[in-house]
Amino acid sequence: xxxxxxxxxxxxxxxxxxxxxxxxxxxxxxxEFLIELVALFVSDVALRLERLSDAVKLRxxxxxxxxxxxxxxxxxxxxxxRLRAVAQRLEELVEKDDWGASDATLAxxxxxxxxVRSVLSTVGEQPADAPSPxxxxxx
Amino acid sequence: MTQHATNPDxxxxxxxxxxxxxxxxxxxxxxxxxxxxxxxxxQSAGYTVLEYDSERSVREATGPAPTVACVDLGLGExxxxxxxxxxxxxxxxxxxxxxxAEREVDTAVAAMRAGAYDxxxxxxxxxxxxxxxxRACERRRLVDRVKNLQSELxxxxxxxxxxxxxxxxxxxxxxxxxxxxxxxAVCLLGESGTGKELVARAIHSGGPRRSxxxxxxxCAAIPxxxxxxxxxxxxxxxxxxxxxxxxGCFERARGGTLLLDEVGEMSxxxxxxxLRTLQERTVRRVGGSQEVPVDVRIVCATHRDLRGEVDAGxxxxxxxxxxxxxxxxxxxxxxxxxxxxxxxxxxLEKLRGRAQxxxxxxSAEALDALARHPWPGNVRELENVIHRSVLAxxxxxxxxxxxxxxxxxxxxxADRERQTGEDLLGDDDQVVTLRxxxxxxIRKALRLTRGSVGRAAKLLGIGRATLYRxxxxxxxxxxxxxxxxx
Numbered sequence: 001x002x003x004x005x006x007x008x009x010x011x012x013x014x015x016x017x018x019x020x021x022x023x024x025x026x027x028x029x030x031x032e033f034l035i036e037l038v039a040l041f042v043s044d045v046a047l048r049l050e051r052l053s054d055a056v057k058l059r060x061x062x063x064x065x066x067x068x069x070x071x072x073x074x075x076x077x078x079x080x081x082r083l084r085a086v087a088q089r090l091e092e093l094v095e096k097d098d099w100g101a102s103d104a105t106l107a108x109x110x111x112x113x114x115x116v117r118s119v120l121s122t123v124g125e126q127p128a129d130a131p132s133p134x135x136x137x138x139x
Numbered sequence: 140m141t142q143h144a145t146n147p148d149x150x151x152x153x154x155x156x157x158x159x160x161x162x163x164x165x166x167x168x169x170x171x172x173x174x175x176x177x178x179x180x181x182q183s184a185g186y187t188v189l190e191y192d193s194e195r196s197v198r199e200a201t202g203p204a205p206t207v208a209c210v211d212l213g214l215g216e217x218x219x220x221x222x223x224x225x226x227x228x229x230x231x232x233x234x235x236x237x238x239x240a241e242r243e244v245d246t247a248v249a250a251m252r253a254g255a256y257d258x259x260x261x262x263x264x265x266x267x268x269x270x271x272x273x274r275a276c277e278r279r280r281l282v283d284r285v286k287n288l289q290s291e292l293x294x295x296x297x298x299x300x301x302x303x304x305x306x307x308x309x310x311x312x313x314x315x316x317x318x319x320x321x322x323x324a325v326c327l328l329g330e331s332g333t334g335k336e337l338v339a340r341a342i343h344s345g346g347p348r349r350s351x352x353x354x355x356x357x358c359a360a361i362p363x364x365x366x367x368x369x370x371x372x373x374x375x376x377x378x379x380x381x382x383x384x385x386x387g388c389f390e391r392a393r394g395g396t397l398l399l400d401e402v403g404e405m406s407x408x409x410x411x412x413x414l415r416t417l418q419e420r421t422v423r424r425v426g427g428s429q430e431v432p433v434d435v436r437i438v439c440a441t442h443r444d445l446r447g448e449v450d451a452g453x454x455x456x457x458x459x460x461x462x463x464x465x466x467x468x469x470x471x472x473x474x475x476x477x478x479x480x481x482x483x484x485x486x487l488e489k490l491r492g493r494a495q496x497x498x499x500x501x502s503a504e505a506l507d508a509l510a511r512h513p514w515p516g517n518v519r520e521l522e523n524v525i526h527r528s529v530l531a532x533x534x535x536x537x538x539x540x541x542x543x544x545x546x547x548x549x550x551x552x553a554d555r556e557r558q559t560g561e562d563l564l565g566d567d568d569q570v571v572t573l574r575x576x577x578x579x580x581i582r583k584a585l586r587l588t589r590g591s592v593g594r595a596a597k598l599l600g601i602g603r604a605t606l607y608r609x610x611x612x613x614x615x616x617x618x619x620x621x622x623x624x625x
Contacts, residue, residue, distance in 0.1 A: 021262070028265055029179045037179075041172045069213065070170060073240065076262035077173040 011085040016112075016119055021079030038120045041078050045071060049113060056094065056106050064094040064102070071109075080120075083112050162276045165205035167191045167222050168238070169214050173261070177209065180265045181272065197222050204230060207256075207275040209268075212239040212246050223253060232282045234275035238263060307470035308478060311338070314467045319345045324462050326402075327440040329469030331590040332517030335440035336398060338469060343396035348436055351395025356388045358399060359592055362604055363406035368425045371412060377426020389422045389433045396436045402462065403443035403454060404593060414458045437462065442591065472514040472521060479509050482518060486525040496529045504539040508546050515586070578613050581606070585615075 026034045048071050055064035068091035075084035086109045093102040164186045168174040171192075178188045189205055191197045194214055208226050212219035219237060226233050234256035239247045247258035256278065257271045318325050319342055327335040336355055343353045361369050368377070372387030388397055399405075405413065416422050417437065421430040439462045448454035472479070483506070487498055501509070505528075514520055524543055531541040539547055584595035596606040609615075 024265065025176065029183055033179055037172065037175055040175055044171045069240070073170045073211075073213070073261055074172040076240075077170070077176050079262065 011082060011089065014082045014085045016080070016082050016116060018079030018081050022123065025078075034123060037078065038123045041074060041080070042117055042120060045074060045083075045113060048074070049110065052090075053106060053110075056090075056099070056102055059097075059099055061094055061097060065091050068094060080116055083109070083116050086112050161187075162206040162272075163187045163189060163203055164272060165189045165191065165197075165200075165208040165210075165226070167197055167208065167210040167214065167219070169193060169211060173211070173263070177263065177268065180268060184269050184272075186272065191222075194221050194225070197225055205233065206279050207272055208233055208235045209259075209272070210235055210237050212237050212243065212250060220250065220253065223250065223255065227254065232279065234279050236271050236275060307475045311467070311469065315342060315345070318342065318465050318467075320347065322436050324464040325438045326445070326463040326466045327438065327469060328445070328466055329440075329442065330471050330515075330517055331442050332514075332519030333469040333471055334518055335469055336400060338467070339396070339398040339400075339438045339440060342438055343436070346396075346436070348395050352392055353396050353398070354388045354392035355398040355400055357401055358409075359401035359404035362607060363409065366406055366409040367412055370409065371416065371422045371424055372427075373425035374427040377424070381426065384424070387422065387424065389416065389435055390431060392435045393433055394435075396438055399437065399439040399462075401441055401443075402439040403441040403445055403448050405454075407453075407455070410455045410458050414455060414461060417458075417461050439463075472517040473512075476510045479521070480506065482521055483509070483525055486522050487529070490526060490529055496532070497535050498529050498532050498537055499535045501537045502539065505537050505542055508539055508542055512546050516590075574613070577609070578615060581609060581613065581615060 022034065025037065048067055052064060052067035052071065055067055068087050071087040072084050072091070075081070075087060086105060090102060090105040090109055093105055162185075164181050166174060166177055166181065166188050168177060168190075169192050174190055174192065178190060181188050189200070189203070191200065210219045210222050210226070214222060219239075223235055223237070226235060235250075235254070237247055237250040237255045237258045238261060239250075239258060240261050244260070247255075247260070251258060256275050259267060259271060315338060325339075325342060327338055329335050339355065340353055343349065356369060358366060368381075368385070368387065370387050370389060372385050372390055373381050375381060375384045399413075416433070419430070420434070421432050423430055445454060445459060445463060449456045449459045483501055487496075487500070490496060509521070509524070516523070524546060525537075527543055528537045528541045532538070580599060581595070584598040585592070588594035588598065592606055592610075593603050596603040599606065601609075
């Protein structure tokens with residue numbers, strides 16, 4: 001299933017991760033901490049997605065909006081940019097009671113999370129001083 | 140999760156560079172990832188972190204009181220405002236940093252209006268977070284310090300004696316504290332009207348001699364010929380008019396404190412007797428032969444530069460070293476204008492009991508005029524001004540028009556000085572009586588010398604005793620004139 005944003009691929013121009021933020025966390029605290037943080041994020045988001053999914057299925061506007069909002073906070077903290085953008089879009093759609101588009105965006109959120117999980121599984125594998133992509137962000 | 144406190148690793152290099160590891164940050168955040176990251180940043184900067192994941196965990200918290208709180212405004216079902224309210228109820232001075240999503244800036248503004256110290260938007264930047272927390276901790280320490288000082292002052296040796304809580308008065312309070320318990324010879328230095336006698340009384344009533352008497356003698360107000368008799372007493376028949384034996388100040392102050400006010404005005408003969416008395420700890424009444432032991436704490440006071448008087452040969456150096464062991468300088472009112480509003484309130488309250496007035500305060504213009512005045516007569520002059528203004532005031536607020544004319548004027552003290560001199564003879568069509576003229580000249584001399592009779596006498600070209608006589612005849616009090624610009 002795919003979603004669109006003004007006819008463009010969704011969401012337009014937003015990378016998966018802010019690699020710079022992850023590097024900063026590793027530098028400011030430690031690599032071990034970053035690995036722990038990522039593990040916490042993945043398990044926490046997985047749980048929140050389940051609740052969000054239930055709320056959307058049951059068309060519970062307030063709950064669904066609150067879960068989508070909370071997801072954004074977690075994603076923003078770690079620099080998981082695209083997941084955050086999709087969650088934000090979902091919150092907006094839910095608040096408009098646009099359930100058709102909400103279902104599609106929820107599905108996009110799920111697939112984005114699967115992608116994020118895969119990307120984040122490599123965190124901690126490369127040395128701390130390994131060069132980052134020029135943009136500082138992972139595609 | 141409910142709550143737990145975590146400490147940074149003391150081996151962490153970041154721990155060593157941090158200023159204050161005693162600071163505790165309450166972190167209220169329902170998102171586990173954000174909370175874990177924020178906690179790590181704060182710990183790496185040396186803070187102890189108390190974590191709370193809900194409004195309930197804050198409500199049920201029993202841990203140590205935080206220095207600062209970081210509160211996420213979007214706390215699930217509960218508003219961060221509820222948490223702010225709870226934290227504030229427990230600690231009204233707690234600086235609270237609110238954290239909110241970018242698009243909820245309006246909420247952050249509302250939080251600031253509700254008294255939040257700062258706000259951060261998500262995703263929180265580490266440096267911004269640590270800067271804000273550091274500043275909040277500094278502010279907290281400052282607030283705590285001010286409160287401690289206020290509390291110190293409220294229970295300090297000058298409580299109920301000297302009014303004012305500014306820096307100068309706090310320093311004075313600290314100095315008095317240092318000497319209060321011992322019998323060290325204290326010399327209070329300060330201009331006329333700065334409260335030297337009040338401080339002397341505070342030293343007496345706060346120390347171990349509080350149950351004994353407090354006796355004050357103003358050496359400037361007693362002619363040289365009577366000083367010895369006043370201080371040391373006299374036997375019956377010691378001199379003409381000594382119809383009975385009379386105890387002097389030393390004997391009356393036995394077991395207590397004797398204030399030798401304006402000690403710089405003491406005659407050389409009396410200085411010699413005083414020195415002997417201090418050395419021997421006994422007094423011999425004028426006309427007597429018996430040595431009477433006295434146990435008295437001596438506090439002296441002067442508006443003069445006593446060291447300068449020694450250098451000029453007018454004050455005995457050996458006596459100077461006996462009397463001035465611990466000098467305490469009292470600040471003039473012009474150096475503590477921040478205390479004027481408190482003093483005004485104090486005097487209005489004091490006058491309420493005597494004058495039954497309805498005055499509640501001063502207008503901003505009147506207060507401004509008081510702040511600009513140089514106050515040569517210090518607090519005593521201010522009390523006099525407030526008394527006169529209360530009598531002139533017909534409403535509940537003393538306005539500029541109710542103040543004495545010299546305070547209403549926008550002219551400088553130098554202008555007023557010139558003007559006063561020109562007015563000495565009155566207007567062209569006015570004849571001033573010789574008595575009035577003499578009174579004005581004496582008043583001016585006293586004002587210029589800030590109430591020093593000796594120096595005023597010199598300016599007037601007469602002897603000190605003559606001036607004392609004229610003051611009595613003309614019903615002029617030197618202390619009062621020295622502080623009022625007539």
